[in-house]
Amino acid sequence: MEAQIVAWLQRLVQIPSVNPSHVGPSAQTVGESALVTFMARVFQDLDADEIIYDPVLPKRDNLYAIWHGSDPSVALLDVHLDTVGVESMSIDPFGGEYRDGRVWGRGAVDTKASLAVALAVIEAHQRTGKPLTQTIMIACTVDEEELGSGAITLAAWLRNRRMRPTSMIVAEPTECRPVIGHTGLVRLWLHTHGVAAHTSQPHHGVNAIAAMVPLIQSYNAEHARLQTTAPAALGHGTLTVSLIDGGRGMNIVPDACRIGIDRRVVDGESVDEVTAHLLTLAAVATNGAATHTFVTSAEAFYQDPHDPWIQSLCAFHDTSVATAPYGTNAFAYGDIPHCCVVYGPGSIAQAHTEDEWVAGTELVRAAAWYRHWWQLSTMDAL
Ligand SMILES: [Zn+2]
Incomplete structure (x- = not known):
């Protein structure tokens, strides 16, 4: 089995698919479209019952393949x-060595x-000519490494199709461990507004930086309050004032100031409620004078680890559940799936590195689980 998986992986690595916001001179092609084209052909060769292009961004489609099962x-x-x-x-990024x-x-x-x-597991199964029990769907999504818009589009597609x-x-x-949770986030800009004046006559102006001070204090107090609440499964929410700018010159009363804030959201919190609370705090601290610009938000991901499917995954690999310090596409799916985990071969320690690699032994381990998950006979293994 390892040789088949390695052969697939080499072909996939050899097709560049650098996220457009990460593209530099060595990226060869911009975005995922070359890989989407390749994958559509592969899914056709593997006799998928449905192959669906789902537009996400210009020239950037998600691609879904579905094999229908009997139940x-x-x-x-x-x-x-x-x-x-x-x-x-430091290595050839697209060599696939x-x-x-x-x-x-x-x-x-x-x-x-x-x-x-x-792909290797499906290919091996298709060669047996046996029918599938479960319906299997592979969703190839775009834009995970930037905004997660591919995941949001997939979630909408699933809801639409019920x-x-x-x-x-x-x-x-x-590392083949089921990850059952990670924090979400809310990011906002908060703005205070003043009136510029010469600093020799500051009483002619209104100082926007001074107006921001009580808001920063209020947000610091909110962070401290969050640490005193009962912890959720993912721990405590946090709130950080992480950026500030304002002022035009040493001799000018500042007419504008803004802060960027990053609020980490845990299970049991909703980003809408958290956002509303942050804006209420801003209104109170500035007597309603602050305005805001929304940047981004993502719900926390948390899955009950007692679910039988997760327990079976733990038992299969003789491991336990984990939470992740990083975010994933799982933020987008909420209660659409009955059960969802983040899972895959290899270690996050090798991701995004100058010499990224994955061990063949990890690929084989994950393939064994996929066969079990998809209820394919172990006789399908080559
Ligand atoms: Zn990733």
């Missing part, structure tokens, strides 16, 4: 196609490894 359960794999940039790499039991190159571990595993996957994996390198 109503649906197993869904979300695997992002984009990678981070390649400018600082197999050396020392590892496949090397950009995306080798994050996260083309999971796609290669899925498809509720029985089990879902969001592919990321987790």
Whole structure:
């Protein structure tokens, strides 16, 4: 099996798919479209019952492949196609070299490894000519490494189609451990407004920086308050005033000031409620004078670890559940799937590095789980 997975992974690594916001001179092509074109052909060769292009951004479509099974359960794999940039790499990013039991190159571990595993497992099964029990869907998503807009588009597509996957994996390198949670976030700019004047006559102006001071104090107090609440499964929310700018010159009363804030959201919180609370605090601290600009938000991801499917995954690999210090596409899916974990071969420690690689042994381990998850006979293994 390892040889088949490695062969798939080498082909995938050899097709550049650098996220456009990470593209530099060495990226060769911009974005995921070359890989989407390749994958559509692969899914056709693997006799997918449905192949669907789902537009996300200009020239950037998600691509879904569905193989229908005989029972109503649906197993869904979300695997992002984009990678981070390649400018600082010390190896050939698109060589896909197999050396020392590892496949090397950009995306080798994050996260083309999971796609290669899925393709090798499906290919082996299709050769048997046996029918599928579950419906299997592979969703190749774009833009994970920047805004997660591919995940948001997939979530909308699932809702539209009223498809509720029985089990879902969001592919990321987790060393084959089920990751059941990570924090979400709310990011905002808050603005205070003043009137410029010469600093020799500051009483003619209104100081926007001074107006910001009580708001910063209020947000610091909110962070402290969050640490005193009962911890959620993911711990405590946090609030950081992380950026500030304002003022035009040493001799001018500042007419504008803004702060950027980053609020980490835990399970049990909703980004809408958190955002509303942050804006209420701003209104109170500035007597209603502050305005805001929304930057981004993402719900926390948290899955009950007692779910039988997660327990079976833990038992299969003789491991336990984990939480992640980083965010993933899982933020977008909420209660659409019955059960969802982040899972994949290889370690996040090798992701985004100058010499990214994944071990062949990890690929084989993940392939064994995929066969079990998709209820394919172990006789399908080559
Ligand atoms: Zn990734």
